Amino acid sequence: MLLEKIQHPDDLKGLSMEELQNLVNETRETLLRKISHHGGHNGPNLGMVEMTVALHYVFNSPIDQLIFDVSHQTYIHKMLTGRAEAFLSPEHYDDVSGYTNPKESTHDLFTIGHTSTSLSLANGVAKARDLKNEKNNVIAVIGDGSLSGGLAYEGLNNIVEQGTNTIVIVNDNDQSIAENFGGIYKNLKELRETNGQAKNNFFEALGFEYHYLEEGNELTALIDLFESVKDKKIPVLLHIHTTKGKGFKFAEENREKFHAGGPFSLTTGDYLNSSSQKETYNSITTDFLMRKMQADPKVIAVNAGTPMLLFNKEQREKVGKQFVDVGIAEEHAATMTAGLAKNGAKPIWAVFSTFMQRSYDQISHDLALNDLPGTILVYGASVHGMNDESHLGIFDIPFLSHIPNIVYLAPTTKEEYLAMLDWSIEQNEHPVAIRVPVGSVKETGIKDQTNYAQYFKNHVTKEGSQVALLGLGNFYSLAEDIALDLETEHNINATIINPKFISGLDTVLLDDLVKNHKLVVTLEDGVLDGGYGQTVAGYLGNKNVKIQTYGLEKTFHDRYSASELLSENGLTKNNIVKNILNSL
């Protein structure tokens, strides 16, 4: 097998065209074998096989510097840069991350997992090269989906302005995670349909030398194109049409389904273990919003490039104009939400915690400063969310809860969640964010009648003394576990509080607690620094009560086991009970 002999991209240089084509076939087969067993970003990698081989054949990594946008399409790149074992041997499948990672290889310049960053990174890398008077090529590979992010546009602008060697490759497979949305995609379509000759050309308008390649899965065509632009002194843009899922018919036929996912059958194209019909917080949200939309044409859901969070394709067709996918453009989603709310619509913006990070100023300056009643649904904000260091959802509380006017809520059950969501959509006072619970659905069967316009009013679920436990959102059940242990094992009747509100304190309650409690314990499912517990500690610091705050260390935790990480951070019932007893 040729692939087994490739330790470095230099090993490609001496291969014949026939051998290179064999390598293409081997890598695609290797890829299919791994992803069908292991899962991953399936379609994006299948489409990139030929391009990656051609890139490493023509350019000289790591002297020539390759930067892949999002970097979820770099499995072949990893195979060709000394990491083939992680794709050939099942026992080594987890040796590599799903993204580029400088800790794995010098051929990976950056850890990248969010979209639209590659061009700005390349612009910096190229500028540093120029300052050092070096001469290598800087190559950025960006998918068409990532072009919807404003940062990509800023990158394009500045690459042209800089004016020196930077090779921008637009890998156009006519698909984001789901369909593409936005004016740019009409132009990409025109360009594809005219073999790059359309009158209007977005890239030429910005000042790029532009090259179109229709056969983006043809090895020799790719090699010819790359050789023609290698070492150019000016920025060039290569618009290359590839097929997402190339070489696996089920993936070619259903590109949304095969963007990413777990193990699948090579013969039927079905995902294994995917037919769960169980209720989830996602499915609850979908059902609720569809009912709301039907009842009120002003209810509208907004999403930035991850529509399946709310609606599958069929559901999207059903809700029609009451759903907008703005492309991978969280900034726009946030600011558009402000515009919608201002003009009397009832917008709900659904966003993963990790991607919400792209919109701080839009939340602050557009939504919060204008104090507009939009709803943000924050998904995956938990230690039990995505666990790659580039996709953590645990920074949302410091990020969001200290922005003025934002009411940030943490439900603990289905009933609370739906009551909060309904209240938020109908209220007209403030921007409201809801930390969508992560984990299995908890149902009480009792309708939540809370008036959430009583801002920051906590719910005391069990009155006790000595110790008060504030269990925020996902960690409310941990508070219950601790209280039960304290009661049964140590005869301590702890107070249990469901704070419900993250972005403000129930100061009346806290003042009251001080009277018959020696210790207040806060539990939150996120980083400790800048979080909820520290705000409580700041408020109580000058009073006659001790405070223990529990949360995660401020680090980019990577591919962790949640239970181990919780344990390392002292977030276990036994540890907390021990600390409580020590403190009393």
Add this chain to the structure above:
Amino acid sequence: MLLEKIQHPDDLKGLSMEELQNLVNETRETLLRKISHHGGHNGPNLGMVEMTVALHYVFNSPIDQLIFDVSHQTYIHKMLTGRAEAFLSPEHYDDVSGYTNPKESTHDLFTIGHTSTSLSLANGVAKARDLKNEKNNVIAVIGDGSLSGGLAYEGLNNIVEQGTNTIVIVNDNDQSIAENFGGIYKNLKELRETNGQAKNNFFEALGFEYHYLEEGNELTALIDLFESVKDKKIPVLLHIHTTKGKGFKFAEENREKFHAGGPFSLTTGDYLNSSSQKETYNSITTDFLMRKMQADPKVIAVNAGTPMLLFNKEQREKVGKQFVDVGIAEEHAATMTAGLAKNGAKPIWAVFSTFMQRSYDQISHDLALNDLPGTILVYGASVHGMNDESHLGIFDIPFLSHIPNIVYLAPTTKEEYLAMLDWSIEQNEHPVAIRVPVGSVKETGIKDQTNYAQYFKNHVTKEGSQVALLGLGNFYSLAEDIALDLETEHNINATIINPKFISGLDTVLLDDLVKNHKLVVTLEDGVLDGGYGQTVAGYLGNKNVKIQTYGLEKTFHDRYSASELLSENGLTKNNIVKNILNSL
């Protein structure tokens, strides 16, 4: 005077062309009279006189909805929507803010002070209109400078996608605050030079119906254009060439100087009280960076559209390629900084605290996750920074200090600042941010020899007992004042600590303090929630010591007096001394 009779834009509808032209002249004269005495955004408003009159003549605000990007160009709009008095009567000059403000008028849809938001807001407003089946025009006015921000591109994309009435006006005066940078500006230039007929057209490429108007300061041409697109069912883009500073020759001739500024002489064009040669933290930075750059070609300063923060025009020419203005594109600035650092350059990104808000994910995901040694200089992070609610610099500590790997420093003197800056540029470990001091320069005359690679080591400047005062950055001198009062008036020998590090705690010191202190007091020049003091309180909460945390309430404070705001937030020596005495 006609202007005095205009209470509502409807009052324009019956005027003849001659009267409208008289109104143009009156408003420009009124504008010049006010700004020459009061200061403000001079050039942008002078250029918008004719366009604003034409907009209100043709469209029907507030039924037709006008949204102005940044909204610093809305002085004429305010004059024509019931607020002329605030421009005619010096005693009413401060009745209006420098931006649109819904609290002032229903003709102002949003409070806006940051750039590139108008198109996304308009997209939301228009979508809500469509959901409600209403038919009004939605008009967004955006300057060419604001087009460099990625959010503007996301807005353009989505307006085209939506496909219904939205009138985008690009007010092209060929100038941002300073010069424009980026590929888009080459295209705008081509379009201006060809009367809109250039082969490449950025806006048409994105799918807009495009109209060019060369005479953007000609009232009748503007009226004709607006009437021709009013009530269109599809998005249109009007590219209108105006003259920044129109009608005041000094402003026309020096557009950067007259972007904004204090009172000036109408006869000489000189700013009053502007010739101060005193050393400031800005001038210190400029001098230091110019020396560093001369000594090391790898040192490079990055800025997003506010270059005068570091270098005036002459200085920019001098530093040449070692300075990059990326346009009003803070996201790109942050991510480019990561690229520069990765490839061996020594980047320093200078940014106002309020505008840094646009780049959370770029700081987190690109710079911090990759742990790259770029330097961020954070300007105006203080209660004494800009004081309009849309330009506050007081949220930086919760925003920045909880991102992993970021070393955020708070210098208290010139010597500390320069030592930190020099160390940061030369170190190779982490991203470092420095909170540039605000206020007059404090000089000790003694070189700071601190090794800042000893992360989070605080400096105990005075050892005492009972009370420990942690005075962060700008508020270190307040700690000194309090200590002096405690000593001289109350015979208490307080410990004074200069924390220097914002993003981490000196836990050895804090543990030690507990032994002979009853109270720890934190003082920070920013919002309290999510800030430094709360992190200290969280750490000390379970120990035998009380904590008092001082900072500002989490609110969008507006056009405040700093001393009053400090007093309202208990941030006075007398109040804090009183609280300390109560607590001991």
